[in-house]
Every structure is written in structure tokens, then in C-alpha cells.
Amino acid sequence: MTSDNKFPSINQLKYFVAVAKSLSFRRAAQALGISQPTLTTQVQSLEKTMNLSLFERNRSGTLLTPQGNTLLPLAQEVLRAGQRFNDTARELIDGTSTTYRLGVPPTLGPYLLPFVLPELHRRFSQLKFYVREEFPQQLEEGLLNGQYDLIISPSNHESAQFIVSELFTEPLKLVMPKDHALAGQEFVKPTDVQGEKVLTLEGHHHFHHQVQTICAQIGAQMYRDYEGTSLDTLRQMVVMGVGISFLPGLYVHSELHRPNELHVCELQNIPITRVQHLIWRNTAPGRVFFRELAQFFREIVAEKLASAVHVKNTTTRKI
Amino acid sequence: MTSDNKFPSINQLKYFVAVAKSLSFRRAAQALGISQPTLTTQVQSLEKTMNLSLFERNRSGTLLTPQGNTLLPLAQEVLRAGQRFNDTARELIDGTSTTYRLGVPPTLGPYLLPFVLPELHRRFSQLKFYVREEFPQQLEEGLLNGQYDLIISPSNHESAQFIVSELFTEPLKLVMPKDHALAGQEFVKPTDVQGEKVLTLEGHHHFHHQVQTICAQIGAQMYRDYEGTSLDTLRQMVVMGVGISFLPGLYVHSELHRPNELHVCELQNIPITRVQHLIWRNTAPGRVFFRELAQFFREIVAEKLASAVHVKNTTTRKI
DNA sequence: ATATCGTGATAGTTTTTGCCTATCAGTCGG
DNA sequence: CCGACTGATAGGCAAAAACTATCACGATAT
Numbered sequence: 267m268t269s270d271n272k273f274p275s276i277n278q279l280k281y282f283v284a285v286a287k288s289l290s291f292r293r294a295a296q297a298l299g300i301s302q303p304t305l306t307t308q309v310q311s312l313e314k315t316m317n318l319s320l321f322e323r324n325r326s327g328t329l330l331t332p333q334g335n336t337l338l339p340l341a342q343e344v345l346r347a348g349q350r351f352n353d354t355a356r357e358l359i360d361g362t363s364t365t366y367r368l369g370v371p372p373t374l375g376p377y378l379l380p381f382v383l384p385e386l387h388r389r390f391s392q393l394k395f396y397v398r399e400e401f402p403q404q405l406e407e408g409l410l411n412g413q414y415d416l417i418i419s420p421s422n423h424e425s426a427q428f429i430v431s432e433l434f435t436e437p438l439k440l441v442m443p444k445d446h447a448l449a450g451q452e453f454v455k456p457t458d459v460q461g462e463k464v465l466t467l468e469g470h471h472h473f474h475h476q477v478q479t480i481c482a483q484i485g486a487q488m489y490r491d492y493e494g495t496s497l498d499t500l501r502q503m504v505v506m507g508v509g510i511s512f513l514p515g516l517y518v519h520s521e522l523h524r525p526n527e528l529h530v531c532e533l534q535n536i537p538i539t540r541v542q543h544l545i546w547r548n549t550a551p552g553r554v555f556f557r558e559l560a561q562f563f564r565e566i567v568a569e570k571l572a573s574a575v576h577v578k579n580t581t582t583r584k585i
Numbered sequence: 586m587t588s589d590n591k592f593p594s595i596n597q598l599k600y601f602v603a604v605a606k607s608l609s610f611r612r613a614a615q616a617l618g619i620s621q622p623t624l625t626t627q628v629q630s631l632e633k634t635m636n637l638s639l640f641e642r643n644r645s646g647t648l649l650t651p652q653g654n655t656l657l658p659l660a661q662e663v664l665r666a667g668q669r670f671n672d673t674a675r676e677l678i679d680g681t682s683t684t685y686r687l688g689v690p691p692t693l694g695p696y697l698l699p700f701v702l703p704e705l706h707r708r709f710s711q712l713k714f715y716v717r718e719e720f721p722q723q724l725e726e727g728l729l730n731g732q733y734d735l736i737i738s739p740s741n742h743e744s745a746q747f748i749v750s751e752l753f754t755e756p757l758k759l760v761m762p763k764d765h766a767l768a769g770q771e772f773v774k775p776t777d778v779q780g781e782k783v784l785t786l787e788g789h790h791h792f793h794h795q796v797q798t799i800c801a802q803i804g805a806q807m808y809r810d811y812e813g814t815s816l817d818t819l820r821q822m823v824v825m826g827v828g829i830s831f832l833p834g835l836y837v838h839s840e841l842h843r844p845n846e847l848h849v850c851e852l853q854n855i856p857i858t859r860v861q862h863l864i865w866r867n868t869a870p871g872r873v874f875f876r877e878l879a880q881f882f883r884e885i886v887a888e889k890l891a892s893a894v895h896v897k898n899t900t901t902r903k904i
Numbered sequence: 905a906t907a908t909c910g911t912g913a914t915a916g917t918t919t920t921t922g923c924c925t926a927t928c929a930g931t932c933g934g
Numbered sequence: 935c936c937g938a939c940t941g942a943t944a945g946g947c948a949a950a951a952a953c954t955a956t957c958a959c960g961a962t963a964t
Contacts, residue, residue, distance in 0.1 A: 273595050273667050277951085280592070289731075291912055304952055306912060311950090316674040319870035322731075323912060324960085329731035331870050332685050333677040340673055344666040348592050351659040355635040358652040366651050412608075412641075412648035551638035551650050596922085610941055623923050625942060630921095642941060643931085 276348055278312040279341040281305055282320060286338050289328050361555035363392030369405040369417040370397060371472060373497055374436075374542060377516040378418075381570045382563060389562070402472045409545060416556060420472050420540045429553060431544045431560035434567050434575040438476070438538040439518050441501070441528045442510040453534040463489040463509035465500055472540075477512050480538055497521075504528060512538065519574035595667055597631040598660040600624055601639060605657050608647050680874035682711030688724040688736040689716060690791060692816055693755075693861060696835040697737075700889045701882060708881070721791045728864060735875060739791050739859045748872060750863045750879035753886050753894040757795070757857040758837050760820070760847045761829040772853040782808040782828035784819055791859075796831050799857055816840075823847060831857065838893035 284294040285305065295302040313320050320334035330338065357363045370379065379397060386393060400408065405417040410427065418433065440454060466477040466488060481488050489509045497517050504511045505527055518530055532538075544560040546553060568577040593601075603613040604624065614621040632639050639653035649657065676682045689698065698716060705712060719727065724736040729746065737752065759773060785796040785807060793812070800807050808828045813819035816836045823830045824846055837849055851857075863879045865872060887896040 273599075273671065275950095276592050276595050279670070292910085300951095301953055302912075303914080303954085306914090308951075310913085316671075316678075318674060318678050322866065322868050322870055324866075324868050327911075329866075332683045332734050333674075333680075336677060336684060337670060337674055340666070340670040344663060344670055345592075347659070347663040347666045351598070351656060351663055352592065352635075354659055355637060355652075355656055358655060359635075359637050361652075364651045365655060415651050547641065547643075547648075549641050549643050551641055594921095611939090619922095620924060621941075622925085622943075627922080629942085646940075 272315055274312050274315060276344065278308050279344050281308045282312060282334075283338065283341050283345060285309060285321065285328065286330055286334060289330075291328060357392065361552050362390040364552070365394040365396055366415045366552075367413065368395045368397050369400055369408055369414040369419075371402050371405065371419065372399040373467070373472075373514055374418060374420075374516065375399050377514070377520040378542075378567075378571075380520075382566050385566045385570070386562060401470050403470070406545075409547060415546065415550065415552065416559075417545050418542055419545055420476075420542055427547055427549070428545050429548045429556070431557065432578065433542045433544050433560065433563050434571075434577045435539045435541050436575045437515040437532065438480075438512040438540060439515055439530050440510065440533060441504055441513050441518070441530050443504060443507050444527070444529055445507075452531055454531050455534050457484075459484055459510070459533070461487065463487060465489050465503050465509045465511040467497070467500060468495055476540060480512065484533065484536065501528070514540065515574045516571065519571065591634055593631050593634060595663065597627050598663050600627045601631055601653075602657065602660050602664060604628060604640065604647065605649055605653060608649070610647060676711065680871050681709040683871075684713040684715055685734040685871075686732065687714045687716050688727055688733040688738075689718055690721050690724065690738065691718040692786070692791075692833055693737060693739075693835065694718050696833070696839040697861075697886075697890075699839075701885050704885045704889065705881060720789050722789070725864075728866060734865065734869065734871065735878075736864050737861055738864055739795075739861055746866055746868070747864050748867045748875070750876065751897060752861045752863050752879065752882050753890075753896045754858045754860050755894045756834040756851065757799070757831040757859060758834055758849050759829065759852060760823050760832050760837070760849050762823060762826050763846065763848055764826075771850055773850050774853050776803075778803055778829070778852070780806065782806060784808050784822050784828045784830040785812060786816070786819060787812040787814055795859060799831065803852065803855065820847070833859065834893045835890065838890065 281294070281298065284298050285291055288294045288297065291305050291309075292302050295305040298305065309320065316337075318333050319331050320337065322329040322331050375397065376399075383395060383397075386395075398414070402419045402421050405414065405419050406421070406428075408414045409417045440459075464477065464481050464487065467474050478488060497513060498521070500511055501513065501521070503509070513530075544556070544563060546556045550556065564577050567575060600613070600617065603617050604610055607613045607616065610624050610628075611621045614624040617624065628639065635656075637652050638650050639656065641648040641650050694716065695718075702714060702716075705714075717733070721738045721740050724733065724738050725740070725747075727733045728736045759778075783796065783800050783806065786793050797807060811822060811827060813822060816832060817840070819830055820832065820840070822828070832849075863875070863882055865875045869875065883896050886894060
């Protein structure tokens with residue numbers, strides 16, 4: 267006796283509406299493609315569960331009761347909502363009209379997605395991404411627990427649960443003030459950098475660890491007193507002469523339109539890069555489409571950002 | 586292949602929402618009071634008819650797919666619409682929370698309903714009437730074809746399809762200008778009226794025919810050149826001295842608050858009245874309540890309008 | 905008056921659907 | 935590596951929903 271939430275079935279509501287429209291059980295049954303007795307019993311059953319009369323049966327014709335009159339638009343609203351569900355479901359079938367939750371690292375998203383997403387939208391006008399920026403570690407965690415459907419991440423952690431598709435290789439450029447002693451060279455000898463103060467982002471950026479590794483490798487010292495919270499502040503600190511730094515190729519490509527501000531170069535013979543991947547759960551039902559999507563990413567990047575990054579002709583691989 | 590309007594059942598949507606909420610088939614099944622295999626098969630069936638995946642099944646846990654995520658609010662909207670249907674149906678059960686379409690003659694409605702409807706609303710706060718004024722002939726036609734649920738009418742045509750419940754008897758008052766020769770008497774001898782010009786409403790008012798009958802009976806002449814379209818214009822014409830007229834007691838009671846304008850009297854020994862009835866179809870499922878309703882009408886009229894009309898202690902009778 | 909046609913309701917039967925129990929096959933944490 | 939968890943599957947039964955055939959009644963035309 268808590269709450270008799272005995273819902274009428276959608277079919278019964280459909281039958282109710284059909285009879286209300288034609289005011290004839292026989293004609294309504296024909297329109298519905300069912301037999302008249304079925305229609306009669308179903309409507310009776312609906313009336314019984316609702317405990318009221320929807321129709322006034324007359325040997326000649328059928329009329330809506332005042333109650334039926336009141337309930338008719340509500341029943342139609344249920345059917346309309348069902349129809350919307352159906353229509354939307356149909357659109358979603360092939361995966362190109364769906365909204366995916368995409369996670370990207372903050373040091374990549376703003377400099378990559380503006381080139382890629384508009385082009386994807388051009389190809390699949392109904393395809394949408396809900397983009398969120400987080401550090402790679404949280405991205406992977408979020409992908410695992412369902413917060414994301416897709417992430418882009420530099421780490422290709424082996425995991426039985428992920429499918430990792432390599433997108434492109436991005437160089438890390440060495441930047442320094444225009445008036446720096448090493449400025450002017452396109453390639454700088456690693457030995458020249460020894461002893462330089464290298465600035466980087468705060469610790470939980472993947473970028474931080476990578477720079478740390480590089481510094482250890484070439485004997486440079488990381489300047490830990492000032493760690494930026496964004497690539498923009500990092501650039502500003504370099505401009506102000508606090509030190510030198512590494513900046514992702516896509517950032518340089520996107521943001522350094524005033525080349526006189528900084529000198530951009532690379533380390534000689536030591537290609538420093540990071541590799542970005544598109545990653546999804548191997549259990550994701552969208553995995554077929556995700557594989558195509560990764561390919562689209564590569565194609566678009568190869569087309570639009572060839573000057574900044576390198577796209578291997580890699581096919582998706584499972585790790 | 587026209588349109589696969591294979592609707593998901595309401596139950597399946599309910600199951601979908603339940604699983605989406607708890608992200609666990611077993612817990613959702615428990616919450617729904619069904620077994621886990623049933624839930625699994627129903628959700629699978631839903632996915633199959635929709636031809637997409639709503640959930641990503643992982644041996645440890647369950648996640649919504651992007652499609653499921655999109656469809657979830659739509660499914661909830663269907664359920665909410667169903668809930669509204671249910672809630673409304675529950676309110677409508679006893680008939681006192683329903684909107685009834687009530688038809689009344691134009692010579693009665695404005696002078697009766699303002700006294701009755703507020704009182705009915707006081708007793709049944711959810712009871713509503715959609716009131717429409719028409720001539721009695723159209724009222725009966727409208728009642729027959731379902732345009733009205735209830736009508737008030739002076740005619741008590743015998744009909745196998747109607748139930749007629751007498752409400753009250755209303756006198757027709759004789760009115761004349763203050764300076765008329767007969768003014769001043771409370772009862773006028775019928776013979777004195779012979780030769781008087783009697784004004785009335787246009788032909789399709791029931792009122793017209795009744796006055797016609799009376800005139801023939803007492804030997805007065807109907808003045809056919811000016812037939813009013815409303816009781817108000819009729820009154821104005823009498824005030825202007827065009828002739829004398831009969832006016833319904835309830836109209837006199839409602840509108841003649843300036844008694845010096847007109848003299849109101851009655852014919853001696855000839856009680857002229859009209860009887861109003863509440864009428865509904867004998868097939869109307871609301872007939873039990875309509876019977877009560879007629880009784881309420883009589884009680885309210887007896888209480889509020891005793892000075893203007895007469896209520897018999899009549900019970901409902903079938904004609 | 906009476907036969908005919910049209911209405912929805914009913915009876916009896918078959919098919920489909922929904923739900924159950926029992927069990928399986930993976931995954932995860934200790 | 936084991937036990938505890940996940941959802942999926944198989945088989946069976948009962949309820950729901952469908953069908954055909956027929957009925958009872960009212961309206962209408964003959």
C-alpha cells in the first residue's frame with residue numbers, strides 16, 4: 267500500500283490515444299493493426315488499473331469521458347517522450363552523432379584541439395565532444411572509472427584495459443631569451459646547456475617529469491624555485507630572463523607568433539619529443555568507431571599541423 | 586519498413602534508468618524487486634531493439650556508454666510523463682476533481698451559475714466546469730454527440746438516452762414601465778393584458794416559444810418587429826416604453842436592482858413558469874456523481890435563491 | 905414491425921513475453 | 935591461487951497479449 271506505481275504499459279496508452287482519436291474501437295483496431303477484441307480488452311485493462319472510465323460506450327459510437335478527456339494529452343505526452351527517445355536512439359546508432367567525453371592534458375588541448383575539432387565537425391556534423399583538461403594521471407583514472415570515453419595522453423602505460431592508439435610525435439623545443447648567449451643557433455650543443463637554469467611546470471604535469479628526465483640526461487639543472495602553472499607563464503618567465511625552458515612544439519606553433527620575443531631552437535643530435543596517444547577502454551562498445559576516430563585525428567593532424575609534429579603511418583595497436 | 590515504431594516498454598525504460606543510477610545490475614535488480622537475470626535480459630532486449638549499447642559491461646562494474654548517457658534523460662522524461670499520467674488518473678477517480686463541460690441556455694446561465702458554481706467550488710475544490718452558452722436545441726444535440734457532459738435545459742424531452750433531473754421551477758415575471766396603466770399592482774388580471782404589445786427574444790430562444798404560448802393563452806399580442814437578442818436589451822425596450830414583457834425570475838433577481846425602473850408583477854391565478862433540468866447521457870460513466878451533483882444544485886439553489894425560484898423535493902427520475 | 909448493419913463485449917485458445925532458479929564465466933583483491 | 939564479486943546464459947513456468955468466433959444490443963432502412 268505504499269504507492270501503487272503500477273504503470274500502464276506504453277502499448278495501452280497508445281491504444282487509448284488511438285481510440286480517443288477515432289472514437290471507434292473497430293476503426294482504431296484497424297489503424298493499429300490489431301484485432302478489435304484485443305483493443306477492447308487492453309483498454310478495459312487500462313481502465314481497470316486506473317480505476318476509472320476513459321470511454322463512454324454507446325451501442326452507436328464511443329465518447330471520451332471527462333476523465334478520458336483530461337488524461338488524453340497526458341497519454342500523448344508519454345508517447346511523444348517515447349518517440350523522442352526512439353528518434354534519438356536511432357541517431358545515436360552509428361556513433362557519429364554522439365557526444366563523447368574527451369579528456370586532454372592542459373599542455374596539449376588548447377594547442378591541438380582548435381585545429382582538429384572544427385575539421386571533425388565538418389566531417390560529422392552531429393559529432394560532439396565534451397572536453398575537459400586534466401593531468402594525465404587523472405585522465406587515466408577518469409577513463410578507467412567512466413568519467414571519460416576517450417583521453418589523449420602522452421603516457422602509453424601498458425594496461426589490459428586500455429586500447430592505445432598513437433596519434434603523433436611532438437618535438438619539445440628549447441627556448442631562451444633573444445639576448446641569451448646561445449641565441450641565434452638553430453641547433454644547440456647539449457654540452458652548452460650544462461649549467462643553464464631550466465624552468466618547467468609544477469610537479470603534477472607530465473611535462474615536468476619529462477623535462478626532469480631530459481635535464482638529468484644532458485646535465486642541465488632544473489630551476490625549482492619558480493615553477494609555472496601554465497605554458498604561458500613559463501614563456502613569460504623565459505622572456506623575463508629567469509632561465510631557459512622547453513616548450514611543446516604545438517604550443518610554439520600556436521602561440522609564438524612574435525618570433526622576436528624568444529629564440530626557438532633544438533638540441534643537436536638529441537631529438538626530444540613526446541608522443542601523444544588516443545586511449546579508450548577496451549570494453550567500450552564504441553571501440554570500432556574510436557579506431558576510425560584515431561585515424562581521422564592522424565589524418566587531420568598530418569594535414570594541418572605537419573610543420574609542428576610528426577605523424578607516423580601507424581595503425582592502431584593494442585597494448 | 587515504413588517506420589519501425591517498436592517502442593521500448595515502460596518497464597524496460599525503468600530498468601534502464603535503474604541500472605544507470607546504480608551502475609550495477611545486481612543492486613538495481615534488488616532495488617527493483619526483480620531478479621538479476623531478468624534485468625539483464627530486459628536491458629539486452631532494449632539494447633537490441635534500439636540497436637545500440639547502453640552500457641559498457643566490465644567484469645567489475647558497469648558504465649554508461651555515451652549513447653546511454655544521452656538517452657538516460659530521455660528515458661527519465663518518459664517515466665516522468667507516465668508518472669504524471671498516473672498521478673492525474675488517481676485524482677480523477679472519484680469524479681470530484683474533473684473538468685466537466687456544462688452547457689446552459691443564455692437566458693439562464695449568467696443569472697444562475699454565479700450563485701451556484703462558487704458554492705460547488707467551495708465543496709469540491711478540484712471540481713471544474715467548462716461552461717458554454719447555447720440554445721437548448723443545440724445543447725441537447727451537443728449532449729448527444731459528446732460536446733457536453735452535462736446541460737441545463739428547460740425542455741425535458743423524453744429520450745431513452747438522457748437522464749433528466751429536475752432542478753427548480755422559475756417563475757416568469759411580467760414587467761412594464763413604471764408609468765404603465767397597469768403598474769402598481771402585484772397581480773395583474775390576464776384580461777387586462779389583452780391587446781398589450783408583448784416583447785420577447787428572437788425565435789431560436791426557448792424563451793421565445795414559451796412567451797408565444799402564454800400570449801396565445803391570455804390573448805395578448807406578440808410584438809414581432811423588435812425581438813431582442815438578450816434579456817438586457819429586452820429590459821431596455823420595456824423601459825423605453827416599446828411594450829411589456831415577461832422576464833425570467835432569476836434574471837429579475839440578478840439584474841433588477843433598481844426597482845424604480847420597471848414594475849414587476851405576475852399574472853393573477855395563472856402561474857407562468859419554466860422548469861430547469863440537469864441532463865446527462867444515461868450511458869455516462871459519471872452518472873452516479875451527476876445524480877449527486879443535481880442534488881447539490883437543488884440544495885444550493887434552495888439555499889441561495891429561495892426568493893426567486895422554487896425547488897421541489899424531487900429526486901432524480903429517469904424519463 | 906422487422907430485418908440488417910454496425911457497435912463494443914465476451915469466450916476460448918494460442919503465442920509471446922516476462923520472470924524465475926540454477927549455473928556459468930570471467931575479474932579482482934587478498 | 936582462492937574466494938567473492940561481476941554480468942551472461944539456459945531452461946522452465948506463468949502471466950500477458952494476441953487471435954478467431956460469437957454475442958448482445960441499438961440504429962436504421964425496408
